[in-house]
Amino acid sequence: MIPCSVYIVTLNCGAWLKDTLKSVQDFSEVIILDSGSTDDTYQIAKSFANVTISHQDWQGYAGQKSLALAKCQNEWVLNLDGDEVLSPELKAEISQTIQDSQIDALITPINDVFLGVANSKHTKKHAKIRFFRKSKGHYDLENKVHENVIVDGQSIRADGDIYHYGESSIFVKVEKNNQYSNLKAIEKFQKGKKPSLLKLSLVMPMTFLKSYFIRRSFLNGWRGFVNSMINAFYAFLKEAKLFEQYQNAAKKKQDQS
Incomplete structure (x- = not known):
């Protein structure tokens, strides 16, 4: 067994959870904190010997993950979402990192499998700290979405990927972006x-150019174009909804006066 705790927060992740848990079935423990699944999430979780699942009312992305992290028993921890799969290459890097014990974290590339196809190997992937020493890491609880682990120590970029399968349709991606833009x-x-x-005027074309050309999404064919357009609209929505927040606050203040 790999002496590392995996922690996952879930809500109706049954479509992908079996593959997620298979990819970490040789880790010493997997902690799942569920916020009210009504699908087969619990049945899948209980079919794996190294998995413990419990319920926690939703505390926000950073808050929920902080609570799951606190339940981990090992010094080394790995965070996955319920629609992500650990690659064999990254698993080997994690094992070697634990054995060497020279650094405190790995910055792991996230390979988004958009519409069922992974990114080209030449596309520039987003990367986050997902594997780290528990004693060195924590979450910024003020971040409502796109939460990041803050690590007080040395981190290096990993070569292996975490595969993200949640963006299974355009509808799902757009729906998530609508929710996330509200929170941001x-x-x-x-x-x-x-x-x-x-910024409102420029953020959409600039984000598209960054996604499609600089991050090389054009190598993913028509899917890369669609993905870049959705990413650009997401950036626009965040700025437009910020205007809306100030408008609503002004109206509320006026009504109270």
């Missing part, structure tokens, strides 16, 4: 960030 706009508003008409 609220977060920006609460942090006092001001809306900008210039």
Whole structure:
């Protein structure tokens, strides 16, 4: 067994969870914190000997993951989502990192499997710290979405990927982006960030150019074009909804006066 705790937060992840858990079935423990699944998430989880699943009312992305992290018994921990699969290459890197014990974290590339096809190997992937020493890492609880682990120590980029299967349709990706843009706009508003008409005007074309050309999504054919357009619209929505937050706040203040 790999002496590492895997922690996962779930909500109706049955479509992918079996593959997720198979990819980490040789880790010493897997902690699942579920927020109310009504599909077969619990049945799948209980079919794996190294998995413990429990319920926790939703505390937000960072809050929920912090609670799951606190349940981990090992010093080394790995975070996966319920629609992600650990690659054999990354698993080998994790085992070697634990054995060497020279660094504190791995920055892991996330390979988004959009519409059933993984990114070209030449596409520039997003990367996050997902594997780290528990004693060195924590979450910023002010982040409402796209939560990141903050590690006080040395981290290096891994070669192996985590495969993300959740973007199985355009509908699902757009629906998630609509939800996430709400949360990001609220977060920006609460942090006092001001809306900008210039940014609102430029963020969509600039994000498309970054996604399609700089991150080389054009190598993914028509899927890369669609993905880049959706990413650009997501960036636009965050800024537009920030304007909306300020408008609603002004109206509320006016009504109270």
